[in-house]
Amino acid sequence: INAEYGSSFSQQGRVMELEVLSYIKTIQFQNGLRHGDYQRYRHYCSRKLKRMRKVLKIFHGKNRYVQREIDPSTITDPRFLTFFLIRVERCWAYAMQLKEETEEPRVRFHVLRRLKKAVRFAQVFVTAAQQHATKQTALEAEAYGLWIGGLLFVEKEKWEEALEKFLHSRVIFEQLGTVGSTERKSVFSSKVEEIDQSIRYCHYNLTGNQSADQVKLLDQVLKAKGLDSIKEKLDVALKENTQQATQTQRQIEWKGKTAEVKPDKLKSVVANCQKCILDLEESHSLDKTMELYDKLLVGFSDAVRILKDEIAENSKEATKTKLGPKKVEALLSNYNILLEYYNYQKVLHTADRNLLLADLFKDHFEGNKVVLPSSVKSSPKVEDLIRLYETLIENTTALMETRGADDVEHAKEMQARILTFKSLRCFYIALSYEEENKFVEALALLDRTSQLLSSAHLNYDKLKAPNQKELLRIEALDKKVIAERCIVNAKGFRLSLLNQNPIQTKVDTTVPSETQRTLKMSPHHS
Secondary structure, three states: OOHHHOOOEEEEOOEEEEOHHHHHHHHHHHOOHHHOOHHHHHHHHHHHHHHHHHHHOOOOOOOOOOOOOOOHHHOOOOHHHHHHHHHHHHHHHHHHHHHHHOOOHHHHHHHHHHHHHHHHHHHHHHHHHHHHEOHHHHHHHHHHHHHHHHHHHHHOOOHHHHHHHHHHHHHHHHHHOOOOOHHHHHHHHHHHHHHHHHHHHHHHHHHOOOOOOHHHHHHHHHOOOOHHHHHHHHHHHHHHHHHHHHHHOOEEEEOOEEEEOOOHHHHHHHHHHHHHHHHHHHOOOHHHHHHHHHHHHHHHHHHHHHHHHHHHHHHHOOOOOOOOHHHHHHHHHHHHHHHHHHHHHHHHHHHHHHHHHHHHHHHHHOOOOOOOOOOOOOOOOHHHHHHHHHHHHHHHHHHHHHHOOOOHHHHHHHHHHHHHHHHHHHHHHHHHHHHOOOHHHHHHHHHHHHHHHHHHHHHHHHOOOOOHHHHHHHHHHHHHHHHHHHHHHHHHHHHHHHHHHHHHHHHHHOOOHHHHHHHHHOHHHO
8 A cells, every 4th residue: 555545454354454543533633633723624625535546546537527436335345445535534624624714605515415415324334344354344334423423413403413413423433442442432422522523512412411421312322223233333343353453463461451563664574583483383403492582682682772753752752743642642551551561571481492492402401402592602511501590590580570560370470470580590500519529508599499499389379371381390309409419418428438538548547656675576577
């Protein structure tokens, strides 16, 4: 899709997608409506339609104008959805401009003609969305069309029909605003607030009562014809949105909040990370696995860098941007959620990589035949393994702090893993002291390892669903500690014997002076 038409719509196979409200709000703020300049916005829509007609080859005759209607069922290019939407926006902007410029009675008829045309174009847009777009896009287009229809009925002073349109539109926008990123939710929320003002105005003209009871009004719309079908459509659309977001990583869930993956350069980086994660699950080669881990960590580092740059740039331009303070705040909130999430993912996969290396090094020290990665140039030493466990303790602590104390189960699991890695580190430090014949220190460290293992056991017992692999890890280490304590005791005892024997030999070979005198007096020694 041409970048000129924005990044808020895409084509997935044959199914088109357009984020209607987000796209409208962006072009409105950037082209005059931030200051209520409807004329400037209308001119922008006219220029955009002219450009799109050239790109989409929509011509109305060469010499004489011939009206050419576009059949929504025949479109194949997703840009047609934007074309239909901009036509509606131009008619609506013209009507609002006329209402602001003059209060002459004759102008009202012109406003009505513009709004009627907007409703007709909106119906074409809704039909195209229902036939070619995702369920969510179709519902969003339907709610937008209902809102435009409500504006026409308000201008005609048909308050009951206008109220029904607005209430239907509000129900759809409110439900669609329950999913998606923080920025997307704020767009739907502001639209619902705008519709609420129209609902109160219609209610006042119907009843003469200024305090509209929102609950009673919603009860009216719940009894309105066709709402059951709208509810079914909403359920399908929300389910589809959740599935697509999961598959394509268009949005992430973090600490109970949803954030949309943006900007576009971040999406490509995240897509590469997702591919690396899938390849890791299918990888059977150790060198390939380590290579994928390296690519994955570089990818998450790039994602973090991109988000930091975006946050810094948007923070500086917050006062100059055309998006408006609320949208800038929502955008920065979205970026901060993404930054924290991808930082967490980076540390998580770093810990996975370090644990894989630690298990390989451990098997190597135990004398098992293991193939080490080609990146490990020399035979690993005990110091290398100790250093890996220290890094794993740092990684796990960072994971626990990043996730926060709100997730109690996760915090307990991370605390148990930290104790496991501390016990492993302590165990291999004890082995290094054993190699230097410092058996007293080695025994003290083995006792400390046993204490850490007991604490780890207690923490795993508190978990609802403890990791069985980690339980096997600490049980195996517990057995090694018992065996190693026996070995260290035996070596220490043997060394003490060796240290005593030379002294005993020296005493035995030394002849006492009295014995020497007796031997000299003996005739056999004369």
